[in-house]
Amino acid sequence: MKTIDMESKLIIENWVNDYSDALFSWAFYKTSSKETAEDLVQDTFLAAYNKLDSFKGNSQPKTWLFSILNNKVVDYYRLSSKTTKKTVSLTEDQGVELSNGFFNDSENWKDASINPIGTQDQELLDNPEFNKVMQHCMDDLPIHWKQAITSKYLTDKKADEICQDLNITVSNYWQIIHRAKLLLKKCLETKWI
Amino acid sequence: MYKMVNSCKKTTELIDKQTLTSLSIKERLQLYIHKSMCKTCTAYEQQSKFIDNAVWRWISNKTKPNIEESNNRKKKILQELDKS
Numbered sequence: 001m002k003t004i005d006m007e008s009k010l011i012i013e014n015w016v017n018d019y020s021d022a023l024f025s026w027a028f029y030k031t032s033s034k035e036t037a038e039d040l041v042q043d044t045f046l047a048a049y050n051k052l053d054s055f056k057g058n059s060q061p062k063t064w065l066f067s068i069l070n071n072k073v074v075d076y077y078r079l080s081s082k083t084t085k086k087t088v089s090l091t092e093d094q095g096v097e098l099s100n101g102f103f104n105d106s107e108n109w110k111d112a113s114i115n116p117i118g119t120q121d122q123e124l125l126d127n128p129e130f131n132k133v134m135q136h137c138m139d140d141l142p143i144h145w146k147q148a149i150t151s152k153y154l155t156d157k158k159a160d161e162i163c164q165d166l167n168i169t170v171s172n173y174w175q176i177i178h179r180a181k182l183l184l185k186k187c188l189e190t191k192w193i
Numbered sequence: 194m195y196k197m198v199n200s201c202k203k204t205t206e207l208i209d210k211q212t213l214t215s216l217s218i219k220e221r222l223q224l225y226i227h228k229s230m231c232k233t234c235t236a237y238e239q240q241s242k243f244i245d246n247a248v249w250r251w252i253s254n255k256t257k258p259n260i261e262e263s264n265n266r267k268k269k270i271l272q273e274l275d276k277s
Binding site: 009012013016017020021024038041042045046049050100103106107108109112113114115117118119122124125130131134135138149150153154159170173174175177178181182184185188 | 200201202203205206209210213214232233234236237239240241242243244246247248249250251252254263266267269270271273274275277
């Protein structure tokens, strides 16, 4: 029994070294929380260790570990949806209303003045204060919009793959990105002085 | 406003659409025409690119493969496993 345990531990150790970063990135992407992501990855390796017998090299270890993790993420969502209060971020309908609201009845800019943000030098991007504001503005977005915009930059996936993941159409997708950008623009202009 | 010229709303849509998918010739032409008449939308194009960079920067800050953090995480996981 002891020898089997040692061998299992070694296997898992190798897997931790090889795959924990990728698993963590994915969990973080899915949950937006470092602590939650760490816990989920932890649980994944624990579960893997406990049922190592059922693995038997039928698939790639990475694939197997990711499938365990995905199940844990699903469980996490199921539990958290029952207990989390409504977050401060907007609903999609509110987001649409807001972004439409930047334009008048003739569908032209209500406020045609040009805010200097984004039209001048890009040094702002290195400013940590600015990045804090950016964080707030991203958090204010409707959750699905935030996911869409995040997946665009986070993964190398093409638009149609992302659309499959998020279960939206391609035209829906760029509409969402577009509206999210309008909201971000407004938020940055308001909060950054 | 001439009917054949796009509204600002439509124009901003095209500006962002074009970063994700290709525009039709008609759309490209309308975009060009509107921008030549509208400073605000021309500026929007720059701002939209800036926001792209800002989001990109925001994401890479969050997901930077921080070696120290990664090693700490691995240590923690292995410690927990040892307990079990």
